Amino acid sequence: MVRTLSRGPHSSCFKLISCNWSTKEISTVVDFDNQILHNTSDYNEELPFYGLYDLAIPRNCWLNDDKTLVLSTPQGGSIHTFAIDTESKDIHYLPITKPFHECVSVLDVCNDVLVCYKSSLNKPGQLFAIKMYSAFEAYDFTNISINEISPSHCLPNSDNFVVEHGYTLYNKPTTIFYGPKNSNCPLIIWPHGGPHLSSLDFFRADIAFFVQIGFAVLFINYRGSTGLGKDYVESLIGKIGDFDVKDVYNALQSNSLWSNRKLVLFGGSHGGFLVTHLSGQYPEMFKAVCALNPVTDLITMFGSTDIPDWTITEAGYNFSEVDSLANSKDILIKLADCSPCKNVHKVQAPTLLLLGEKDLRVLPCLGLAYYHLLKKHGVTARVLMYNDCHPLSTVAADMDSLINAALWFIKYLNSDFEKSIN
Structure with missing residues (x-):
């Protein structure tokens, strides 16, 4: 579930919260606070995370471990895609493209395969699939494979x-x-x-x-x-x-x-x-x-x-x-x-x-x-x-x-x- 303030700006930062169906206990998974992600990737060892905005969480958003969800949210002038462990509350940037360049949105998740959409001002949209890999019941979020679903198109010149x-x-x-x-x-x-x-x-x-x-x-x-x-x-x-x-x-x-x-x-x-x-x-x-x-x-x-x-x-x-x-x-x-x-x-x-x-x-x-x-x-x-x-x-x-x-x-x-x- 997502939660925002009842008053103030029409669009601000969201909280991501979870509810334990057995105990009905509600806890915050992602708060309003900015933080630094220490996920090593090919692009950056440290990455600022500015919170969650304009959320459209996919209907199918869960990886096979049933505790990690995948979503996309604006960050700076881009849209980034993240994997969020709802138990440990760790946030992992998925290094599909260089941070703060282009926009990548996840559309669907099934059997650890993500269907995503990527575009930039200079390149029309493209669909592609991402395969997530796990070992010893843990995902390696820096090791992903990317396969095109639709061809890449460029603007004239x-x-x-x-x-x-x-x-x-x-x-x-x-x-x-x-x-x-x-x-x-x-x-x-x-x-x-x-x-x-x-x-x-x-x-x-x-x-x-x-x-x-x-x-x-x-x-x-x-x-x-x-x-x-x-x-x-x-x-x-x-x-x-x-x-x-x-x-x-x-x-x-x-x-x-x-x-x-x-x-x-x-x-x-x-x-x-x-x-x-x-x-x-x-x-x-x-x-x-x-x-x-x-x-x-x-x-x-x-x-x-x-x-x-x-x-x-x-x-x-x-x-x-x-x-x-x-x-x-x-x-x-x-x-x-x-x-x-x-x-x-x-x-x-x-x-x-x-x-x-x-x-x-x-x-x-x-x-x-x-x-x-x-x-x-x-x-x-x-x-x-x-x-x-x-x-x-x-x-x-x-x-x-x-x-x-x-x-x-x-x-x-x-x-x-x-x-x-x-």
């Missing part, structure tokens, strides 16, 4: 692209750069949504699309991201619009090979919150912005969203103690202060807003109000409205929004884009 993981912030694996080698092409700063999610090195068709047409992409797992420790997740509470924005900016500035490029912004939901914040707080840095169903006004969001507790919690208050905003002047001030609308008068970059008319998470009225504020201040802006909900994940909306985002970026990069790809 994949050798011309590079995926680089960086320990850019707080000595943690917090950045992923993906783009052409030895190129000064335009760079898309792409913060993830949530905010308690993470950017991962798995294959995404939308990212591949932008890189194939001549862009590079930078992902930043800012404070609040999952996969880097419970404290890292919770450090953002009460600081949205501050810590997360600064982390994205500081990560970008940490490498002149990134910051000296032509820069554009793309993000959805809380990622849209961040890109609209960045364009307002650092108005001269970015050539264009594309925001998908962005959170632009937390006060309006509180009264309209299907997750009102999210708004109050992220602002640093206890939702159960808030009856209404009418008698909560301090909360209203804090919500306004956290919102991107606060700096809309500073925005210079042309801004494209991609909105879903069926969105119940971030209603389109937030994006429309932000659009009118941009126009009021003389900023070039456009709205595209789709018959879709929050993720814009239908094929029609997904394809149309990506193509229009690319055209928007190219239009406002104009000659700079043409020079970079020639």
Whole structure:
């Protein structure tokens, strides 16, 4: 079983707990705490373990000893697969790929054979089988055999692209750069949504699309991201619009090979919150912005969203103690202060807003109000409205929004884009 805190961030660290059916005694197998794994492997003798997140434990997860389960969980910018002894509580990293590179997820377990799925930003997914070996009733987790089930496929010209993981912030694996080698092409700063999610090195068709047409992409797992420790997740509470924005900016500035490029912004939901914040707080840095169903006004969001507790919690208050905003002047001030609308008068970059008319998470009225504020201040802006909900994940909306985002970026990069790809 898994357990998390009843209050606080919507997605944080999980505990793995076990129940003895005879005694009904419950014990913790994996706690919230970070730890160092001392499992010798071909890759690393010591490996940080940041806890369990976004768990989807396979229906069949047990090895033949009936006490060791196998699961996968985000760690830094990757998904790692672990074998966990529920009796000794030892955690073993399975050295299927280099730590903090690529993503490996276990799908099924049967007779000590694991069916897994592996992908990276530069390589579409592949199925393969892993055989576990035991001796003297103990598994050797450093000795595994890997056999392909499906063939490996590469993107066109994949050798011309590079995926680089960086320990850019707080000595943690917090950045992923993906783009052409030895190129000064335009760079898309792409913060993830949530905010308690993470950017991962798995294959995404939308990212591949932008890189194939001549862009590079930078992902930043800012404070609040999952996969880097419970404290890292919770450090953002009460600081949205501050810590997360600064982390994205500081990560970008940490490498002149990134910051000296032509820069554009793309993000959805809380990622849209961040890109609209960045364009307002650092108005001269970015050539264009594309925001998908962005959170632009937390006060309006509180009264309209299907997750009102999210708004109050992220602002640093206890939702159960808030009856209404009418008698909560301090909360209203804090919500306004956290919102991107606060700096809309500073925005210079042309801004494209991609909105879903069926969105119940971030209603389109937030994006429309932000659009009118941009126009009021003389900023070039456009709205595209789709018959879709929050993720814009239908094929029609997904394809149309990506193509229009690319055209928007190219239009406002104009000659700079043409020079970079020639």
